[in-house]
Structure formats: structure tokens, C-alpha cells
Amino acid sequence: MAHTNTIAIVGDGFAAAVMVLHLLRHGIPATSLRVFGLGELGRGNAYKTSSPAYRLNVREDLPVIFTEDPLHFARWAEQSLNDYHAKHEAGYFYRRNDFGIYMQALLVSALGPQSLQQIHTRVDQIRRVNEYWVLEYGQENFIAKHVIVATGNASPRWPCPVNSQNISTHDLSTRLIENPWPGNHLIDIGLNEEIILLGAGLTALDAINALAEQGHRGRVNVISPRAIFPPAQAPWQRQRQPQWPSHLTPASLVRFMRHYLPSAPPQSSEWQCAWEELRPELNRIWQEFTDHQRKILMKRVGWLWNLYRFRAGPQTIAALEALRANGQINFTIGRAKQIMISHSKIKVLLGNGTELSGDRVINCTGPSSDPLLNQLMREGYALPDALATGIRVNAEFKVLDPKQVPWNDLWMIGPATMGSLGDVVAASAIAKQAEQLARQFTH
Ligand SMILES: Cc1cc2nc3c(=O)[nH]c(=O)nc-3n(C[C@H](O)[C@H](O)[C@H](O)COP(=O)(O)OP(=O)(O)OC[C@H]3O[C@@H](n4cnc5c(N)ncnc54)[C@H](O)[C@@H]3O)c2cc1C
Structure with missing residues (x-):
């Protein structure tokens, strides 16, 4: 049966949650919405972490969900959280898990007595049949008139081949951490282990902060094409407005x-x-x-x-500096070409011939590519964006078909719109997209 008035939201993370919040605010009843995803709505990859060491990389006034009330989160956090370590001269940098709790509180309050139906599955394919979209998952499907894709950052994948003969699956998944975002691998790490981090961005800094909080004594080898970490957030305010020249190249x-x-x-x-x-x-x-x-x-x-x-929270950079001062951080410039795991050690071979060995490797190389977006492109429903990091959308978040014509009933919001729309990764930028898109449903 076709759910003619239903808006199907594919994804269950932050973007899906802010989409639900703003649609509800525009008077769309929860019964007209279906959310698809395996997790708790609103948490996604960033805010479902179990690690208290993973903190927001922006101060408390920056994750803005409602444009007219920019300090909503800051007030909620002050009233609801007892996180004494959040405070710094640059602002309050709360735990990402607590931000997930905030998102859930917002949903509970916005829904009131209404209930929202979430179908706990990943959507494998989206196909067009006549004037409807068919969302396929396993042996089942759901037919909807309107679809909003909010699948976020695809979980990290190894950037190079992994040679793992005769190693148990358990050993593989605990010693080789392919996706560190959930943070549940951290408690297994022995204090004296030699850790190898692939990448030197915010995910690597999260790992370093978590290791420091656990009192790690072993060495942390960071492999990255450049020997530089993102800086810490300093106290900043916008004071001037740049006078941009016209016709920029x-x-x-x-x-x-x-x-x-x-x-x-x-x-x-x-x-x-x-x-x-x-x-x-x-x-x-x-x-x-x-x-x-x-x-x-x-x-x-x-x-x-x-x-x-992507600057880091000051607490995270303080942890890095503490490990550095102990001589525990070792930078190696290069890119991993192969990972080889044996019963005793793990070796990482770099493109420049250098070889490193350690007890555990944590993959901090960032998001991989999204299978659902790939399917949409492969089957001729969408086009890759200029950077080939997502699919092409217009300024109204409508997905463009291969002739660059916008679909009137297929939208996408979130980090995968970056190639088309610019800097759309932070929570506040995504919330703004949801706010703007929700308005289209009331006209
Ligand atoms: C580790 C990490 C930390 C971050 N920290 C910050 C921060 O501190 N501050 C900040 O402003 N921004 C941060 N970000 C940026 C982040 O992009 C946004 O804040 C926001 O979380 C993105 O929301 P999203 O819903 O697009 O993606 P997500 O929240 O990741 O949600 C996408 C969800 O969709 C699900 N999904 C994917 N494919 C399918 C499918 N086919 N069918 C059904 N479900 C699917 C995924 O499993 C996931 O649960 C962080 C991002 C990451 C990855």
C-alpha cells in the first residue's frame, strides 16, 4: 500500500531528529512521518558514543536547533548536567553523549502524546515506481510519496587492505578498531599497549583524550600525511564583517x-x-x-x-599536550598501505616503505562512502556532486536527477550535501537545513 501523505526519513541520527522536530513545529503530525534506522533517533554516529571522553568540539552556544532560541541547549545543559569538566575559558564543551540525551529530551517534549513510528532497519535501496518512492529493506518495502535522505557520515572503513590470516574474528574486531566512533573499544585497551592511530583529525584526538583519561602509559603512534593536529577552540566572537569583493575566483x-x-x-x-x-x-x-x-x-x-x-575542544587538546609532555606521542608522516595482524603484533606498512608495529590500530581516517547514495547514483536517480563526496542537491535540498532536474519529492540534508552547499557538517548548520526544509512542507 502506498503511504501517500507519509514523509519517509531515511536515517535515524541528528539530521533525522532535527527534521522531525521542525516538521512537528510546522504542524505535520507524527502519524505522517516514518523514520528508518537501527538506532535511537537523534544520536547517530556522533552522539551515541559510550565514551565520556568524547566531547563536543564546539562551545555550548553553537549547537543551535531553533534559530529563534540560540541558547536553548546552553540553558538545558546548565540546568540538566553536572559536568564540572565542561567549563573552560573558551566556553563549556559538553559530552557528546549528553548532547544525545538533549536531542531525545527535545523529541519527547515535541511529540507530547503523539507517537512516532520508527522502522528499525537500514534502507538498502530507494527506487522510483510511477509517482512513488519504494524503500526496500531485506525482503520488505515501504512506499512513500516524499523521502528525505538523512544518512549522515558513513561509518569509517579501513583505508588499505588488512591481512589477517588465522586470526579469530574476536581478535580482529578488538585489536583492529575499524570504527572508533561508538567508543566502546576503549575500555579493553591495556595501559601499556602500543597504539597506532591512522589519521590526525578530531577522531584521533578523541582517541587520545580517552586514552589520557584512562591513564594510558604506552606509546601512541600517529600516522598521517601531515604532522599536525587541529588546534583547540579559543575564546572567539564575531566582531567585524568582512567586505567581500565581488566576482571571486x-x-x-x-x-x-x-x-x-x-x-x-x-x-x-x-x-x-x-x-x-x-x-x-x-x-x-x-x-x-x-x-x-x-x-x-x-x-x-x-x-x-x-x-x-574542525577545531577541537580544549579538554581534548590538554590531554594531547599531557601525553606529548610524557613523550608518548610519536608522529610518522605517511599513509597506511597495508595492515598485517599476527597473534603477537600488528604491523602497518606505509606507502613510503616505513613499517610500524603495535598492539592495536585505531582507524581515524574519517567517513567512508554511503552505499545508499551510491545506489541512487548507480541506478540513475542522482548525480555525484563536484567533489564526489555525496549526491548533488539544489539550494532547496532537492536531489538532482542526472539531467540536473530537481526531484520534487526527494530531498537530502546533512554532511553529504557539503559538495553542493558548502560547510554543512556542524550540528547547527544541519539544524538550519531541517528548519528551512520543513517550511517547504507547509506551503
Ligand atoms: C564522530 C563525530 C563527531 C562529531 N562531533 C561533532 C561535534 O562535536 N559538534 C558538531 O557540531 N558536529 C559534530 N559532528 C558532525 C556531524 O556531522 C553532525 O553533528 C551530525 O551528527 C550529523 O548528523 P546526521 O544525521 O547527518 O548523521 P548521523 O547523526 O551520523 O546519522 C545518520 C544515521 O543514519 C543511519 N543510516 C545510514 N544509512 C542508513 C540507511 N541506509 N538506512 C537507515 N539508516 C541509515 C546511520 O546508521 C546513522 O545512525 C560529528 C560527527 C562525527 C561523525
């Missing part, structure tokens, strides 16, 4: 930004104030660029952009 954009940023180090408040003053216009500028210009820009400064956009 990637080269003139980079020149303008370089000129605007002070010569102070990126860890400083002065630098971060200027950086954050530049950010609000970047999505508009990105959307005005052609595919070719977007590719050039990311090739030239993509790594720097990712480094400074």
Missing part, C-alpha cells in the same frame, strides 16, 4: 582570506575571531563557484580548511 578567495586573517597563530583568539567572521559567507561563495572551481579550491586549500574548521 578560488585564487582571489584564498588571497582575500589570507589578507583578512591576522599573522597571529591559529590557536589564538585573534585568529579564530577573524576566521569565524569569514565563515558565514563561505557557503554562498561556494555555491556560486563552478564544479571546476570547487575542485581547484579543495585541491589547493582543502586540507587547511578541514584542519581549521
